[in-house]
Amino acid sequence: MSPPRPRPRQPLAQRMIDALRRRPLDAAAALAVLIMAAWIAPGLMRWAIIDATWTGETKAACTEGGACWAIVTSRWRQVLAGFYPKDHLWRVAAAALVLLAGVAPLLRRRTSGLALATAPAAVLLAYGVMEGAGVLPRAPTDYWGGFFLNLFIGLGASIFALPLGIALALGRTSRLPVVKGLCVAFIEVIRGSPLIVLLFAAAVVAPLFTPAGMTLDKLTRAMIVIILFEAAYMAEAVRGGLAGVPAGQVEAARALGLDRWRTLVFVVLPQALRIATPALVNSFIGLFKDTTLIYVIGVLDITGVLRNAVTDFAWQGLETEAYVFVAAVFWVFCFGLSRWSASLERRLSIPGKSA
Amino acid sequence: MSNADCAMVAIRGLNKWYGDHHVLRGVDLDVAAGERVVVLGPSGSGKSTLIRCINGLEAYEEGELDIAGVGRLAGAKAVEQSRRLTGMVFQGFNLFPHLTILENCVLAPVQVAKRDPNVVREEAMALLAKVRISDQAHKYPAQLSGGQQQRAAIARALAMQPKVMLFDEPTSALDPEMVGEVLDVMTALAASGMTMVVVTHEMGFAREVADRVVFMDAGEIVEIAPPAAFFDAPRQTRARDFVRRVR
Ligand SMILES: Nc1ncnc2c1ncn2[C@@H]1O[C@H](COP(=O)(O)OP(=O)(O)OP(=O)(O)O)[C@@H](O)[C@H]1O
Numbered sequence: 353m354s355p356p357r358p359r360p361r362q363p364l365a366q367r368m369i370d371a372l373r374r375r376p377l378d379a380a381a382a383l384a385v386l387i388m389a390a391w392i393a394p395g396l397m398r399w400a401i402i403d404a405t406w407t408g409e410t411k412a413a414c415t416e417g418g419a420c421w422a423i424v425t426s427r428w429r430q431v432l433a434g435f436y437p438k439d440h441l442w443r444v445a446a447a448a449l450v451l452l453a454g455v456a457p458l459l460r461r462r463t464s465g466l467a468l469a470t471a472p473a474a475v476l477l478a479y480g481v482m483e484g485a486g487v488l489p490r491a492p493t494d495y496w497g498g499f500f501l502n503l504f505i506g507l508g509a510s511i512f513a514l515p516l517g518i519a520l521a522l523g524r525t526s527r528l529p530v531v532k533g534l535c536v537a538f539i540e541v542i543r544g545s546p547l548i549v550l551l552f553a554a555a556v557v558a559p560l561f562t563p564a565g566m567t568l569d570k571l572t573r574a575m576i577v578i579i580l581f582e583a584a585y586m587a588e589a590v591r592g593g594l595a596g597v598p599a600g601q602v603e604a605a606r607a608l609g610l611d612r613w614r615t616l617v618f619v620v621l622p623q624a625l626r627i628a629t630p631a632l633v634n635s636f637i638g639l640f641k642d643t644t645l646i647y648v649i650g651v652l653d654i655t656g657v658l659r660n661a662v663t664d665f666a667w668q669g670l671e672t673e674a675y676v677f678v679a680a681v682f683w684v685f686c687f688g689l690s691r692w693s694a695s696l697e698r699r700l701s702i703p704g705k706s707a
Numbered sequence: 708m709s710n711a712d713c714a715m716v717a718i719r720g721l722n723k724w725y726g727d728h729h730v731l732r733g734v735d736l737d738v739a740a741g742e743r744v745v746v747l748g749p750s751g752s753g754k755s756t757l758i759r760c761i762n763g764l765e766a767y768e769e770g771e772l773d774i775a776g777v778g779r780l781a782g783a784k785a786v787e788q789s790r791r792l793t794g795m796v797f798q799g800f801n802l803f804p805h806l807t808i809l810e811n812c813v814l815a816p817v818q819v820a821k822r823d824p825n826v827v828r829e830e831a832m833a834l835l836a837k838v839r840i841s842d843q844a845h846k847y848p849a850q851l852s853g854g855q856q857q858r859a860a861i862a863r864a865l866a867m868q869p870k871v872m873l874f875d876e877p878t879s880a881l882d883p884e885m886v887g888e889v890l891d892v893m894t895a896l897a898a899s900g901m902t903m904v905v906v907t908h909e910m911g912f913a914r915e916v917a918d919r920v921v922f923m924d925a926g927e928i929v930e931i932a933p934p935a936a937f938f939d940a941p942r943q944t945r946a947r948d949f950v951r952r953v954r
Pocket residue numbers: 725728730748749750751752753754755756757
């Protein structure tokens with residue numbers, strides 16, 4: 353028997369050259385991107401950073417010729433928390449921390465199951481801290497706003513939409529025609545309507561039909577609409593996952609005596625959700641961006657705050673700064689989410705199985 | 708009559724249709740406790756269907772099917788019971804890919820039979836030792852060879868402490884060099900006194916291990932005979948043709 357040798361390794365530069373030689377088209381594309389970047393980057397850097405003005409009370413402070421970030425920094429409180437009472441901003445910070453803590457168990461494979469309980473609990477707790485209960489004075493949702501609102505709606509709606517989406521996907525496979533029909537109808541109606549129209553309906557039309565005694569504030573109504581909307585999309589992602597579980601898996605579970613429910617929980621869903629993870633993360637990212645649409649119900653999220661700012665006489669004409677800032681914030685969060693999902697996929701992947 | 712003489716599996720006048728396709732046509736079969744029955748027959752003759760009816764994976768339209776006396780219960784309860792009493796081994800292994808081999812074996816005893824996980828785990832390790840893959844207990848199915856996976860599937864079925872083991876072509880999906888290791892495990896299981904119903908194309912196994920061979924064709928049992936008699940002197944024409952072809 354010949355003794356084992358360490359696997360041969362080539363220097364990085366050599367490997368890159370080899371890769372480019374094997375794929376000339378990729379090499380050309382990479383070169384084009386590099387040239388574009390080299391062309392755009394210096395100007396962008398100068399505008400966004402070098403010549404930028406960072407603080408000031410009005411547009412007049414911006415004299416450097418670059419970006420006028422003062423429009424953002426002068427109202428950082430609103431950007432983060434809307435018109436939430438000034439003395440209670442700690443509650444916003446606490447609520448944000450609670451939300452993040454609620455989803456933190458997802459970061460470790462061992463603890464990810466815990467998120468099933470901690471995430472919904474965190475959303476309710478964050479709502480309680482913000483809205484006020486017991487010793488905390490009330491701060492109705494009309495005062496909520498800023499990026500916190502995007503975070504709250506994005507996380508909160510995701511957390512409740514996923515189980516609903518799973519239920520809808522399962523309902524779609526039901527043998528009972530009524531259940532199946534209702535689920536299909538719901539999914540197709542929702543998927544065929546623009547979210548903005550549904551939000552508008554929730555804000556304006558729904559109150560006309562709700563009985564007098566029952567009032568839900570408009571943010572709650574919007575939240576419900578977003579949950580239903582996203583659930584319909586997640587249902588389709590989960591359905592794809594369910595279809596990817598071989599029939600033999602269910603047979604094996606049945607043959608071992610597992611009933612429907614246990615077959616679902618222990619055999620089918622763990623596999624289906626793994627398959628559906630990329631599509632689900634995709635809809636989480638979409639949902640997060642969709643939170644900017646709640647301006648239609650008259651709530652000021654980060655976009656709304658800045659849109660207001662540019663109509664302010666003192667800051668007129670700074671649309672570019674306002675929207676570039678919003679785009680950058682969302683890009684950072686969505687890119688983080690997609691990196692996290694890539695690592696999640698790796699951690700959830702079944703050992704020994706390729707892809 | 709003592710318990711041992713009592714039929715472990717008793718099938719009377721079993722008829723099954725897929726749509727209008729009559730796939731089991733009046734099947735009668737008794738399998739005694741501790742008996743090893745090998746079911747042979749051409750493709751499409753209904754072997755899989757029969758075995759799947761026995762453990763309740765398929766419903767049937769007519770007839771009676773009784774495992775250790777529970778079939779006399781009616782309906783869903785009987786199906787549930789017969790699944791508990793039978794262990795099934797599939798051609799495609801059907802291990803749960805997201806669970807380790809040990810977790811595969813422990814799942815049903817803990818979740819269905821509600822037994823103590825620590826005890827179950829110890830028993831499962833003993834079973835894995837019996838099928839000679841203890842060293843693979845903490846690996847995932849996709850990390851094992853086909854032969855190892857099938858042996859793990861046998862251990863998983865045994866972990867439910869079934870009274871009857873059903874095998875549907877357990878070696879047909881295996882590379883030739885792995886067939887032997889699975890058949891060895893099955894032979895050892897037979898020697899331990901387990902009641903077994905085996906659908907297989909391994910004629911050597913049928914000859915050596917079976918107490919009786921059941922030959923099926925077109926949804927009927929055509930001939931039942933001890934293996935020596937069946938292979939050397941089949942009585943029915945259809946059986947004779949089959950034996951000539953497989954030899
Ligand atoms: N799910 C099904 N739906 C409709 N017909 C089926 C189904 N499963 C099996 N059949 C038909 O029932 C008949 C018996 O099938 P079965 O699988 O029991 O045969 P088999 O003896 O196991 O064959 P093989 O040796 O190929 O596995 C065949 O004609 C087959 O086409």
